[in-house]
Amino acid sequence: MRPVITLTTDFGLDDPFVGIMKGVILNIAPSAQIIDITHGIEPQNIVQTALVLEAAHTYFPKNTVHLVVVDPGVGSDRRPIAVKTKSATFVGPDNGVLTPAINSTSRVYELTNKKYFLDSPSSTFHGRDVFAPASAWISKKTPLSKMGRKINDPHILQLPQPEVKGNVISGEIIYIDRFGNCISNISSEILNATFQLNDSLTLQVGKTRIHDFASHYSQHNKGDIGCLINSWGKVEIFCRGGNAANKLKCQVGTSLTIKKN
Amino acid sequence: MRPVITLTTDFGLDDPFVGIMKGVILNIAPSAQIIDITHGIEPQNIVQTALVLEAAHTYFPKNTVHLVVVDPGVGSDRRPIAVKTKSATFVGPDNGVLTPAINSTSRVYELTNKKYFLDSPSSTFHGRDVFAPASAWISKKTPLSKMGRKINDPHILQLPQPEVKGNVISGEIIYIDRFGNCISNISSEILNATFQLNDSLTLQVGKTRIHDFASHYSQHNKGDIGCLINSWGKVEIFCRGGNAANKLKCQVGTSLTIKKN
Amino acid sequence: MRPVITLTTDFGLDDPFVGIMKGVILNIAPSAQIIDITHGIEPQNIVQTALVLEAAHTYFPKNTVHLVVVDPGVGSDRRPIAVKTKSATFVGPDNGVLTPAINSTSRVYELTNKKYFLDSPSSTFHGRDVFAPASAWISKKTPLSKMGRKINDPHILQLPQPEVKGNVISGEIIYIDRFGNCISNISSEILNATFQLNDSLTLQVGKTRIHDFASHYSQHNKGDIGCLINSWGKVEIFCRGGNAANKLKCQVGTSLTIKKN
Numbered sequence: 050m051r052p053v054i055t056l057t058t059d060f061g062l063d064d065p066f067v068g069i070m071k072g073v074i075l076n077i078a079p080s081a082q083i084i085d086i087t088h089g090i091e092p093q094n095i096v097q098t099a100l101v102l103e104a105a106h107t108y109f110p111k112n113t114v115h116l117v118v119v120d121p122g123v124g125s126d127r128r129p130i131a132v133k134t135k136s137a138t139f140v141g142p143d144n145g146v147l148t149p150a151i152n153s154t155s156r157v158y159e160l161t162n163k164k165y166f167l168d169s170p171s172s173t174f175h176g177r178d179v180f181a182p183a184s185a186w187i188s189k190k191t192p193l194s195k196m197g198r199k200i201n202d203p204h205i206l207q208l209p210q211p212e213v214k215g216n217v218i219s220g221e222i223i224y225i226d227r228f229g230n231c232i233s234n235i236s237s238e239i240l241n242a243t244f245q246l247n248d249s250l251t252l253q254v255g256k257t258r259i260h261d262f263a264s265h266y267s268q269h270n271k272g273d274i275g276c277l278i279n280s281w282g283k284v285e286i287f288c289r290g291g292n293a294a295n296k297l298k299c300q301v302g303t304s305l306t307i308k309k310n
Numbered sequence: 311m312r313p314v315i316t317l318t319t320d321f322g323l324d325d326p327f328v329g330i331m332k333g334v335i336l337n338i339a340p341s342a343q344i345i346d347i348t349h350g351i352e353p354q355n356i357v358q359t360a361l362v363l364e365a366a367h368t369y370f371p372k373n374t375v376h377l378v379v380v381d382p383g384v385g386s387d388r389r390p391i392a393v394k395t396k397s398a399t400f401v402g403p404d405n406g407v408l409t410p411a412i413n414s415t416s417r418v419y420e421l422t423n424k425k426y427f428l429d430s431p432s433s434t435f436h437g438r439d440v441f442a443p444a445s446a447w448i449s450k451k452t453p454l455s456k457m458g459r460k461i462n463d464p465h466i467l468q469l470p471q472p473e474v475k476g477n478v479i480s481g482e483i484i485y486i487d488r489f490g491n492c493i494s495n496i497s498s499e500i501l502n503a504t505f506q507l508n509d510s511l512t513l514q515v516g517k518t519r520i521h522d523f524a525s526h527y528s529q530h531n532k533g534d535i536g537c538l539i540n541s542w543g544k545v546e547i548f549c550r551g552g553n554a555a556n557k558l559k560c561q562v563g564t565s566l567t568i569k570k571n
Numbered sequence: 572m573r574p575v576i577t578l579t580t581d582f583g584l585d586d587p588f589v590g591i592m593k594g595v596i597l598n599i600a601p602s603a604q605i606i607d608i609t610h611g612i613e614p615q616n617i618v619q620t621a622l623v624l625e626a627a628h629t630y631f632p633k634n635t636v637h638l639v640v641v642d643p644g645v646g647s648d649r650r651p652i653a654v655k656t657k658s659a660t661f662v663g664p665d666n667g668v669l670t671p672a673i674n675s676t677s678r679v680y681e682l683t684n685k686k687y688f689l690d691s692p693s694s695t696f697h698g699r700d701v702f703a704p705a706s707a708w709i710s711k712k713t714p715l716s717k718m719g720r721k722i723n724d725p726h727i728l729q730l731p732q733p734e735v736k737g738n739v740i741s742g743e744i745i746y747i748d749r750f751g752n753c754i755s756n757i758s759s760e761i762l763n764a765t766f767q768l769n770d771s772l773t774l775q776v777g778k779t780r781i782h783d784f785a786s787h788y789s790q791h792n793k794g795d796i797g798c799l800i801n802s803w804g805k806v807e808i809f810c811r812g813g814n815a816a817n818k819l820k821c822q823v824g825t826s827l828t829i830k831k832n
Binding site for chain 1: 572573575577579584604606607608609610611623626627630631632635748749750786787788789790799801802807812
Binding site: 050051053055057062082084085086087088089101104105108109110113226227228264265266267268277279280285290 | 321322323324325326327328329330332333334336337340341344353354382383384385386432433434435438439
């Protein structure tokens with residue numbers, strides 16, 4: 050079976066950085082299947098990276114290696130780490146990007162053994178010199194215990210959490226996708242725990258009020274604003290055939306509330 | 311032999327959607343070779359999708375599975391379908407995107423068997439929950455007859471056709487590429503059927519007249535506008551070393567005529 | 572072992588051109604591992620292509636085939652060539668893009684044998700009709716001597732070279748990456764040959780003077796401008812947590828000097 054290695058970075062695709070990392074991986078693990086999750090993370094946006102990783106990683110085969118390079122502190126003394134969960138191994142800088150993985154395991158290792166890096170690593174491109182080679186070695190089943198030492202103080206990100214006060218849930222937009230759909234941090238679990246199945250609900254964002262949830266985009270007329278539980282299990286605001294973020298002037302961080310009518 | 315699965319979507323590459331679909335595919339068909347045709351289809355542009363698919367599919371190995379997700383009606387009752395031609399299988403929504411395949415076969419199936427979908431499909435991301443898993447199963451030679459039922463009323467798109475009146479062919483621009491080349495719906499076949507080999511021809515678009523066809527871009531001087539039969543076998547307007555679409559203010563839908571001098 | 576073929580083009584990712592080339596390759600070499608270096612080369616920018624190729628190629632496995640299609644003269648009589656170095660084979664138009672490879676070998680071949688092209692090549696898409704099939708055949712170990720004839724006059728690009736006058740090195744910006752880092756043509760070798768290890772140096776670009784080199788980005792405060800030797804071994808100007816190119820109004824071609832204080 051060919052091992053799978055995914056890549057998530059803020060490198061974009063115009064520079065040769067991503068291609069170079071793939072070359073390094075194939076030098077060490079020639080049979081690796083390399084899959085891009087995205088290289089379009091906003092430069093140095095650690096929170097966005099953690100959210101994308103959380104949404105994506107569960108869909109990959111068991112034992113996938115997830116390589117994440119969003120690394121504003123490259124070259125400083127922030128540690129390179131690997132995190133082993135039941136289903137996968139995550140590799141990246143110890144700056145919070147791997148929070149979704151760290152929250153589910155205690156098996157976090159600092160990568161210290163230079164045998165598994167390129168010779169003379171640069172101080173500006175650890176994706177190439179440290180993380181890509183380490184990921185390739187992990188995909189070849191090198192034990193983390195040989196590659197470094199276990200640590201118990203990895204950096205954990207405080208992701209923005211929704212609040213429930215009585216009959217009102219307050220949250221915020223955490224991600225806007227290509228279509229302008231605005232994804233909030235309010236999950237279906239919180240909705241179900243706060244309200245009854247048949248409750249009539251109103252979502253408010255800015256001055257816009259949306260009454261009741263749709264089950265899919267096509268339920269609304271073209272140009273109408275609606276909300277639904279999306280494919281990540283989160284409350285999402287959409288504009289049928291349009292761009293909700295532009296129409297509502299929503300950004301990451303914009304507040305919203307959901308309450309019972 | 312590793313089965314080939316191609317992807318054509320309007321998802322862009324900044325969100326993790328494409329990576330997630332690839333994870334789903336590799337879970338089911340670990341040896342699949344996944345190739346991106348493009349994820350840069352204009353959001354929800356079904357006509358553009360059909361044109362791109364038509365230009366691309368013939369260059370892939372026999373038995374390739376072409377997965378197409380441009381799906382404004384996701385979650386509604388539009389059907390998920392698979393289309394089997396002599397050389398390939400096409401998978402996508404029944405909204406016209408698969409027209410080029412449907413025109414060459416009667417083997418069109420509605421995908422109904424949930425065994426070949428992910429469990430509890432969402433209503434907003436059938437690329438992940440329906441089309442990617444179905445494509446992976448097809449690449450493993452699952453018969454379409456097991457995955458659904460044959461239908462004879464798939465949605466067929468009326469692609470814009472050129473008209474011939476006497477000595478004049480009227481057509482329109484159907485695609486503008488990255489370089490600003492303007493590709494029309496006038497094919498070399500129509501040209502050859504309408505004119506003689508040695509006829510001197512004039513192409514007119516807006517107020518610009520182009521006399522005679524070039525055989526390649528470099529035949530013109532830098533900045534000059536020309537036309538030729540392009541690599542899709544269509545009449546294309548180009549600007550040597552420049553951007554014809556910008557220079558001529560051409561858009562998809564702009565009319566053009568070709569006539570004998 | 573699966574042969575590796577890399578792609579470097581100015582085709583972008585919105586059109587189906589890159590996907591089509593991959594289809595052609597897989598038809599001929601089904602086990603090829605195809606890796607994108609970048610498709611974001613500025614349209615027809617030959618110098619940028621050569622620089623990207625130089626930075627990237629050394630990180631790929633031995634015997635990789637590097638396919639490069641930045642080809643303003645497509646369809647004219649510029650020759651298609653293949654260049655065999657100790658570690659890899661490079662395929663592309665004879666317009667200078669392969670200069671980094673040509674500088675290290677005399678094994679340059681014009682590809683003339685149409686048996687290794689697609690039938691009836693178009694005059695506008697040699698990436699599909701000539702270069703992709705030739706690369707696939709080369710990855711299957713077809714000898715270049717069967718594919719064409721050795722030539723000794725390939726086109727060589729004069730890449731901008733830095734100048735040393737006494738205690739001053741003058742160079743220019745040759746590449747700006749996604750983060751706005753400005754990469755110059757001044758290499759660490761020239762720095763080491765011109766100055767002593769402990770010399771205090773000043774880099775000047777426009778009216779901005781940067782004193783002393785950093786060892787990594789995080790050494791500076793947010794928003795500060797610094798310089799360092801980057802991962803390509805070149806002098807690079809950066810803005811910690813910002814975009815140096817925007818801040819300093821630097822472009823490709825902007826001059827800079829480095830001198831001893």
